[in-house]
Amino acid sequence: MKQLIKSILFLLACLVVTSCSTTSRLKPGQYLYTGADININPDSSARIDDQKEVKKTLESKTRPTPNKSILGIKYKLLIHNLAPDTVKPKGIGNWLKNKIGEPPVLLSEVKIKYNNDVLKSYLISQGYLQSDVTGDTVIKGKKGKAVYTVNTGIRYKISSITFPKDTGNLTHIINLNKDKTLLKIGDFYDLDTYKNERIRIDNDLKESGYFYFSPDYLILQVDSTIGKNLVDINVNIKNSSPDAGLKPYTIKNINIYPNYNLRRDSLLRSLMPLQYNDFNIYDNRNTFKPKLFDRLVFFKKGENYNRKDHNQSLNRMVNIGAFQDVRAEFLPIDSFKNNQLNLNIYLTPLKKNSLTFSVTGTSKSNNFVGSEVKLTQTTRNLFRGAEQLDVSLSGGFETQVSGQSRGLNSYSFTAEGKLTFPQFIVPFYKPRVTNAFIPKTIASLSYQLLSRGSEYSLNAFKAEFGYSFKENIYKEHNLNPISVNYVQPSFPSDSVEKSLYLENPYLRSALERQFIIGSNYNFTYTNQMEDKRRNNTYFFGSIETGGNLWGLFVQKNDLGKREFFNTPLTQFVRLETDLRDYYKINRNVTWASRLNFGYGYAYGNSTSLPFVRQFFAGGSNDIRAFRARTLGPGTFKVKPDAKFADQGGDIKMMLNTELRFKIVSVLYGAVFVDAGNVWLRKEDKGDPAIPGSGRPGSGFKLKNTLSELAVGTGAGLRIDAQIFVIRLDGAFPIRKPYLPSGQRWVLDQVDFGSKTWRKENFILNIGIGYPF
CATH class of the missing domain: 3.10.20.310 (membrane protein fhac)
Known part of the structure; x- marks a missing residue:
């Protein structure tokens, strides 16, 4: 406690010292400008609507802006003052002084009359037609500020709206669409609304052939002399409008x-x-x-x-x-x-053929990092219908840097071909899409070899045929009516295979030969491109089926299982939703949240989802306080020394919430809380012949859902350079579902000073891009 008090006192002392240092280099008669104060109707007890927002907007319109600060510390000015008075034109000294730092903003730079006019003009545009603004400066020590007194008067409202008489085709169109007007009787006078109304009318006329019409040809006459703080609006065509703008083409x-x-x-x-x-x-x-x-x-x-x-x-x-x-x-x-x-x-x-070569670094949610080399040949306009064929070869190396399988190396080779047609190709039907977006028909075929050193290898084949279509800028649909996946594992020897299965009995389901024939559909909605919105939303929903239709035609073997080319046919239905919300508290602070639910139902040949279609929890983009894919299922905990720690489930529930804030320039910070888990639809009881092969507590029970959620929290730093984001998150668990009931909250056990606690609980995640 004493150490904490000393630290606080030291921090306060530093704040006092830095505050003094920002004015230490000012010359006599110079005063550091600290900003503007806005006093709205100080002589009246009545408040105007949205007074805080109006005050904030008025403050932002004053010039100049004071030196930037964090927690009251003008850090850029401080850096500028730390540099010597004279620096070389080139070098780190000049960079620190003039690029990172900034010179003091002086009170003498404030132009009171100019700011008075700007603030009054804004108030008039918002309907305060009788407003008045007076400004003055206040000096205290070596600092000064500007104080503006604003008397708004009563805000004017719209009494009536008149459109031009219907005397021809142009005025007829204006009157025909006047019910769509943005001007409403009883609304406040607002100059921006008037400008947007002119644009609305222009759009209506452009849709009817008036190619050369312009919003500038419209005039909105405002009569504020009718009394009672009301205005009449008269919409009309300017007499000076050219003939070319007044006729359809x-x-x-x-x-x-x-x-x-x-x-x-x-x-x-x-x-x-x-x-x-x-x-x-x-x-x-x-x-x-x-x-x-x-x-x-x-x-x-x-x-x-x-x-x-x-x-x-x-x-x-x-x-x-x-x-x-x-x-x-x-x-x-x-x-x-x-x-x-x-x-x-x-x-x-574009050129018909192009060849691209890329070397990329990878960072995955399962803690594998590595690099990949990829060569892609693109052939455009293949059949003279703007088709595109992409053929790529890639090879990569990955190593797991943390988790139970730390040090595990992985090698991969991938070959893929994708043919894209810029239209819907549907047998016996020719759909016509009339919006601005090109529908696409995509056929793809790929092969991947994944080798985990001396343990096992996977040969995966995938073929898909489907459609991609944007309904509008917000909505996108992806439908693959045919999707075929075949996975064939191989092992260096029978003894290695038996050893792996004995050590990790549940590995058998992950590495079994699989044949998945089905369909999938994804829907995405987002309005994140609308930066002006205070609240942005993203939604992703998917449904996937396996073996449903084919199961009707494939015969059962002697054991009662349906097989295709001597491989069990996987049968399941898989649903997933991902809902995200981004709320801008202010320009530099965003509250981001995500809800992620998944449910899989296996039937026929299958008792649970195939491993490659299961849900996983933990990792840098998931529940960050737990190692990737090691959380769950349910209250089960994988052994710390397990070579294969990946734990999947048929059901997933996850909630993430994160407060993101700008620190300086491209450096951002975040604090977050993650919660969730995965479960098997039916508990894994294991192989009776292999003791300890089951996973007790892995089954889903609705009444136990909340009590079996894992919770973690932490903080992170992000370098957001627009074109890329590098992320570093530190997280630790505060609720562990695998502990006995009543002992799962472990917040009281958090001890950053303990090396043992940090080793067991503190997880450092490095990622590319935001987690959601």
Whole structure:
């Protein structure tokens, strides 16, 4: 306790010293600027709506901004002051002084009148039409601040909204859609809403052919003289609007240049085009099949221009992955004298063949780290329909750096072929998708050899045929109606195999020969791309079946099991959901949470999910206070000296919550709590012929679920450089489900000073990317 008090006193002393050092280099007459204070309606007892938010916004609009600080310490200014007055133009001294550090922001830099005008302008834009702002400076010692007194007055509301009279096609469209207006009677006057209303009207007109219309051609006249702090809004068309913006345009010719570059420009334009449906295709090399453009271009001859077709066409041509440059040009015929446009589409294809070589480092949730070398050959436009064939070969080496199997080495070789068609290929049916995203049909075939040294090897074959489709920017679907997996284990000798199974009886299910024939479907929803949202959500759901349909056709063997090529057919249904929420407390602090549930039901030939489809708990992206894949199932605990420690289950429940905050620059911190476990649907009673082969407590019982959850907590550091994230998390358990009931909470046993406790409980996780 005395040591703690000394540490606190030392920290306080350091804060006082650093506070003084920030002003020690100021010259006479100079004062360090510490920021702005906003006093809203100080002479009135009434508070305005959202006063805290308004005050915070006003403070952010004042200039200059004071020196950056953490916990009141102006660390950048401190670093600047630690450097000598004169430093070389190049070198670490200049880097520390001017790049990491920052010079003092002085009170003399504050322009009171300018800030008064900025703050008043903002208040007027928010409906405080009678607001007034006065500012002054206050000096104390060597520091000074700006104080602004804001008298807002009463906020004005909308009394009525008038749209232009229906005198023609343009005004008719405006009136036809006025029920969608963002302006509502009774709402507060808000300049941003008015700007967005002009954009809304412009979008409506663009959908009806008004290609050259602009939001600037609209004027919203505000009458604030009607009294009672109300305003009338009159929406109208400016008299100065050009004629080209006030008439709709139709598409006359659609000219497509599929193999365009500047060097061939004059040659291509002189060609006799291939006429296909509504398109004139200029390509003497027949680079693409004409019918491809039916799926890429949504415009038709004679139709009105509309922005939806424009955006969807561009998005499809960009996202199809066949072109390095896409350009759409709309040209008026006869210099705006009529109402027709020619559409010219210029497409520059990517190279047909490319070869990529990569060397990557890997860090997995099961504590394996290593590297991989990969060579990929890509062939584009294989059948002249923008198809893509990827053939890759890779080899890697991994070693387990922690856990019960520490020091275990793994070698792998993988060969994969993937053919992607930019359309749905469905027998006896031709679905047509009309949104901006390209549907894909994907066929893949792969083989992997995984060798665990002198213990065992796995030969895995996988074939899939399916579809990938984005419904919109938020929703994505992946369906594989056919998915075939075959796993064939091998051992150096029969004696090694028997030794492994005797030492780890449950290893038999993990390394048995498996044939999985089934289907799977995944759905993903996310709005994380919307940075302005305070709350972002991610949802992933999947369903997978194995052996369901094939089980009807495969005959049973003498033992009553269904076999396919002398291999037991695995039969199961597997469900999983992953829900994540990201709540921005402020610009630099985010509260992230995740709920993950999984359930598997095996039947027929199987009593539990195949090992490769089971759920696992523990690891750097899971419950971080426990070694990867070693938690559970249920209250079972794997032996500390087990060579094969991976423990899977048919059921999983997990909750993670994490507070993420910015420390400085690209360095972020986090504190977190993880909870969860996995269970077998039926308890593993083992082989009666092998004593101790069962896993007592591994079965799932609903009434015991909460009492069998593991809980861990910890903290971490992250380097987030946008293009990559390196993560270091330290975690320890505070609840151990494998202990006797009533003794599972172990928070009172936490002892960082004990080497034995740290060895048994403290887990250090190194990862790439965020855990969720």
